Amino acid sequence: MRNVRVGTLAGIPLYINPSWFLVFGLTVWLLAFRIFPEIVDGAPRRTHVAMALVSALVFFASIVLHELAHSLVAKAYKIPVRSITLFIFGGVAHITREASRPAAEILMAAAGPLTSLVLGAVFLGAWAIAGADLNQPSALDTTLFWLAWMNILLGLFNLLPAFPMDGGRVFRSLIWLVTGSYDRATRIAAWTGRGFAWTLIGLGALAALGYDIQIAAGAFGGLWLIFIGLFLESGARQSLVQQKLVHELGRHRVSDLMVADPPVVGLDVSVATMARGVLELNPRVAYCVEDAGAFAGIVGADQLRAVPELLWDRKTAGETMVPRNRLRPAELDASLTDALLAMEELDLVHMPVVREGRVVGLIARDRIVGVLRQAGLVQGM
Ligand SMILES: [Zn+2]
Secondary structure: OOOEEEEEEOOEEEEEOOHHHHHHHHHHHHHHHHHHHHHOOOOOHHHHHHHHHHHHHHHHHHHHHHHHHHHHHHHHOOOOEEEEEEEOOEEEEEEOOOOOOHHHHHHHHHHHHHHHHHHHHHHHHHHHHHOOOOOOOOHHHHHHHHHHHHHHHHHHHHOOOOOOOHHHHHHHHHHHHHHOOHHHHHHHHHHHHHHHHHHHHHHHHHHHOOOOOOOOOHHHHHHHHHHHHHHHHHHHHHHHHHHHHHHHHHOOEHHHHOEEOOOEEEOOOEHHHHHOOHHHHOOOOOEEEEEOOEEEEEEOHHHHHOOOHHHOOOOEHHHHOEEHHHOOOEEOOOEHHHHHHHHHHHOOOEEEEEEOOEEEEEEEHHHHHHHHHHOOOOOOO
């Protein structure tokens, strides 16, 4: 299901996944026909529907604020945020990479739940001002109280130390801070997260079978808990796989895998010459293009393929290359993780390797993937 873009917040695109409409519709229906009629029983149906619509809209806006808080802290640490998306389990901010220091991750992870708790307090304050009548609650009272309660629940639920939820991230950063090992912290937090996930799944199954477990009731509440549990379990498992990949890549340097002395061509060499040259023997290599002895860019099979064969004799290396200002060269002793991330971000399969500013080789993405395949961490590709 494709996400629908609905706007931009602080420079971050906001998307809605079609699954969200399901949970929005269900929330409005539950509030309008089940929950609010029991509390404000004298009011006409249209009042209940209006209350339900306002409550659901403001609550989902609160979720967006929660994600925005994570995103703004990330941006303050110069970590790019690609999008915020509302989906069936709430909201998610697509933050492109993890924080490099535990303190940054603590702030980034805690910002969301803290925002929810503050919103809860604000709605509670508004409820107190509006009258706070518990015996004969008005429509306004009820709506404000529900919003306060939901935001507080959202804040507290996210603070559970179940990785990859916010609280789990705070928990991991604390272990990271104490042990100094990111790898170990991730492993411990992810396994704790899986424990939580399976506890939720077990409780959900009990509720679905009719046992009273306090936090959920009946088949519907039970299934919902099972779904949230499965969602958390897959997130925690993915983090473990990711941690293994990063760990494996961390054992090698760029210099171990680079192709030294790549073929060099001048700016005005034709595409035809390059296509019939080294690439025919070894398509993994790319050309380094030089302009009067200085590195100017790279041309790989991808760039050549983008030129129609009819133009091969007329187009030159200079016109086809990825210019140096669009590259992010890897240092000789850099980690493979950084090199791979740079290639992913720039959507390239080769990156020049430099030492003291001079190009000494090329690193290819499929060599890095080859390392992961050898370690049994990647199949096929
Ligand atoms: Zn959050």
